[in-house]
Amino acid sequence: MRRAAPWIVLALALAFPLAMQAEHQNYYLSFASRIFVYALAATSLNLILGYGGMISFGHAAFVGTGAYVSSILLSEGVASAWIGWPAAIAASALAALAIGAVSLRTRGAYFIMITLAFAQMMFFLVNSMKAYGGDEGLSLRERASVGLGVDLGSDVAFYYTALAALAAGLYGLHRLVHSRFGRVIQAIRENEERAEAIGYPVYRHKLVCFVIAGAAGGLAGALLASHGKYVNPNVLHWTHSGTLMVMVILGGVGKLWGGVIGAAALLGLEDLVANHRVEWLAAIFPNYQQHASLGVGTVLLAIVLFAPQGIAGMLARKKHA
Amino acid sequence: MLELKNVSKRFGGVVATDDITLGVQRGEVHALIGPNGAGKTTLIGQISGSLGSDSGSILFEGSDITRDAQHERVRAGLARSYQITSLFKRFTVLDNLALAVQAGSGSSFSFWRPVSAEALLFDEARAIAGEIGLAGRETAVAMTLAHGEQRALEVGLALATRPRLVLLDEPMAGMGPEESENMIALLERIRTRVTVLLVEHDMDAVFRLADRISVLVSGRVIASGAPAAIRAHPEVRKAYLGEDANA
Numbered sequence: 290m291r292r293a294a295p296w297i298v299l300a301l302a303l304a305f306p307l308a309m310q311a312e313h314q315n316y317y318l319s320f321a322s323r324i325f326v327y328a329l330a331a332t333s334l335n336l337i338l339g340y341g342g343m344i345s346f347g348h349a350a351f352v353g354t355g356a357y358v359s360s361i362l363l364s365e366g367v368a369s370a371w372i373g374w375p376a377a378i379a380a381s382a383l384a385a386l387a388i389g390a391v392s393l394r395t396r397g398a399y400f401i402m403i404t405l406a407f408a409q410m411m412f413f414l415v416n417s418m419k420a421y422g423g424d425e426g427l428s429l430r431e432r433a434s435v436g437l438g439v440d441l442g443s444d445v446a447f448y449y450t451a452l453a454a455l456a457a458g459l460y461g462l463h464r465l466v467h468s469r470f471g472r473v474i475q476a477i478r479e480n481e482e483r484a485e486a487i488g489y490p491v492y493r494h495k496l497v498c499f500v501i502a503g504a505a506g507g508l509a510g511a512l513l514a515s516h517g518k519y520v521n522p523n524v525l526h527w528t529h530s531g532t533l534m535v536m537v538i539l540g541g542v543g544k545l546w547g548g549v550i551g552a553a554a555l556l557g558l559e560d561l562v563a564n565h566r567v568e569w570l571a572a573i574f575p576n577y578q579q580h581a582s583l584g585v586g587t588v589l590l591a592i593v594l595f596a597p598q599g600i601a602g603m604l605a606r607k608k609h610a
Numbered sequence: 611m612l613e614l615k616n617v618s619k620r621f622g623g624v625v626a627t628d629d630i631t632l633g634v635q636r637g638e639v640h641a642l643i644g645p646n647g648a649g650k651t652t653l654i655g656q657i658s659g660s661l662g663s664d665s666g667s668i669l670f671e672g673s674d675i676t677r678d679a680q681h682e683r684v685r686a687g688l689a690r691s692y693q694i695t696s697l698f699k700r701f702t703v704l705d706n707l708a709l710a711v712q713a714g715s716g717s718s719f720s721f722w723r724p725v726s727a728e729a730l731l732f733d734e735a736r737a738i739a740g741e742i743g744l745a746g747r748e749t750a751v752a753m754t755l756a757h758g759e760q761r762a763l764e765v766g767l768a769l770a771t772r773p774r775l776v777l778l779d780e781p782m783a784g785m786g787p788e789e790s791e792n793m794i795a796l797l798e799r800i801r802t803r804v805t806v807l808l809v810e811h812d813m814d815a816v817f818r819l820a821d822r823i824s825v826l827v828s829g830r831v832i833a834s835g836a837p838a839a840i841r842a843h844p845e846v847r848k849a850y851l852g853e854d855a856n857a
Contacts, residue, residue, distance in 0.1 A: 356764065375826050392738070431755055464721070464724070465721050465722075467724040467726065468720055468721050468722055468723060468724060468725060468726060469712060469717075469718045469719075469720040469721075469723070469728075470719055470720055470721045470727075471721075471723050472705075472707070472709060472712070472718075472725050473712075473718050476698050476701070476709050479698040479699060479700055480696060480698050481697070482696060483692075483696045483767070484680055484690075484698065485660070485680050485700065486658065486660065486680060486684065486689070486690055486696070486768075487684060487689070487709065487710040487713045487768075487770070487771050488681050488684030488685055488689070488710075488713035488714060489681055489713055489718065489828070490681045490772050491681070494718070497719065501721075506767065547733055
């Protein structure tokens with residue numbers, strides 16, 4: 290059953306567009322694509338946060354770098370995703386290399402603060418890029434094009450593209466955490482001092498891990514920009530880093546499916562609260578839909594208190610019981 | 611094999627190790643004894659590379675390693691164990707050992723192939739588990755082991771890096787008589803292939819195992835020599851063996 294579960298999920302995801310009624314199709318496909326993209330971003334954060342034990346509060350910097358690089362290329366007339374997305378990945382990897390090289394020399398709370406500070410610096414940098422919209426952001430006329438007779442402008446095509454990126458990301462993470470490198474990264478999370486004492490260059494391993502996560506975050510950013518055909522500096526804002534962190538914690542820190550479950554749960558919850566008015570709740574709290582984050586915060590608090598391994602950990606525990 | 615020349619370390623105003631000159635010869639068990647706070651663990655840190663040295667130089671097999679990072683020293687064949695048990699607690703015994711074996715065999719920047727396919731790593735890890743008396747306990751998670759077993763694994767992690775010189779920081783810490791006997795037997799087995807620098811408070815074990823003994827008091831080596839000479843050394847009797855000089 291455990292081995293079959295990922296394939297069942299994949300089959301359902303593949304069949305989802307076919308099962309949709311035409312009238313609702315666009316809305317739900319677009320919403321599902323958004324979940325996939327955020328799932329990829331959260332999964333990339335889970336690699337460093339969950340498996341590597343590096344509590345980065347600046348992951349939006351890499352998602353944002355990917356989003357902006359791909360968008361700037363699009364606005365300059367470079368339409369091909371085969372150029373735009375690798376460029377986004379490369380730029381985010383480079384940003385992660387620079388930020389990681391400095392940040393990873395610190396530990397604990399200092400690491401959290403310095404990653405946050407770097408991300409905010411980039412937020413203000415992008416804010417001041419007047420040529421590319423400044424604080425108003427950058428609207429795109431088209432999504433990136435992938436050729437091969439596929440039009441990414443269609444929600445179905447974009448859905449499958451986002452699904453493919455997420456599936457590749459998850460499979461990559463699965464391979465990585467069971468590889469030599471992945472074992473070392475988890476050992477460093479468990480006991481950094483001892484990892485060094487049995488002969489591992491700890492800093493180098495952490496930095497490589499940080500760069501891989503940044504690169505994957507960059508791809509998620511490029512997809513995010515194409516998805517909404519719009520990007521603004523808030524994609525780099527610290528609250529966006531916080532959102533990704535909430536997804537990982539909600540879904541399961543250091544669990545393969547943690548990022549996916551967390552992204553689906555958080556975005557699903559937000560959508561539910563915003564678009565589906567519950568009358569009896571509204572009778573008590575008339576404006577509750579404007580205070581959705583209060584509800585999300587309550588759920589998060591409950592998860593941290595009662596299911597510290599997130600929803601993924603909760604599901605795994607049930608299976609064992 | 612290992613030479614310390616005028617090595618010192620200060621923590622603020624406190625001198626932890628003071629102008630230490632010391633040699634460890636290939637093949638010997640060299641015990642380092644001294645009262646609490648004498649600087650033994652600091653010195654182990656300086657030799658292993660987790661602590662830098664303020665002055666002096668450290669030579670390992672003829673090359674200067676004073677500025678080398680700890681992981682580089684491990685690769686060169688110099689590993690340590692800890693006085694306070696330091697394991698990968700949520701890993702199994704076998705995974706703990708395989709991880710240490712992996713560190714010494716090939717690159718760990720391999721991102722795709724599953725470790726579980728590497729039978730050699732686990733064969734060697736199993737052999738070490740047997741050597742340290744943990745055969746049959748390979749699948750136990752480290753944090754669930756009994757104290758004596760954790761101490762054995764502590765030493766096993768250092769041995770799994772295939773060191774030529776191993777620095778053992780109080781391997782018998784907190785052990786009962788029976789567990790201590792097992793540890794002494796283990797050290798007797800490994801001494802034929804690994805040089806040992808042994809920090810230990812258990813004087814019985816020290817005098818049974820050591821070829822040579824150095825005595826550290828207040829960060830200084832006050833005596834160094836064969837066990838018989840150390841036992842007879844007046845300053846040593848006064849400074850350290852005082853409480854059990856008649857033992």
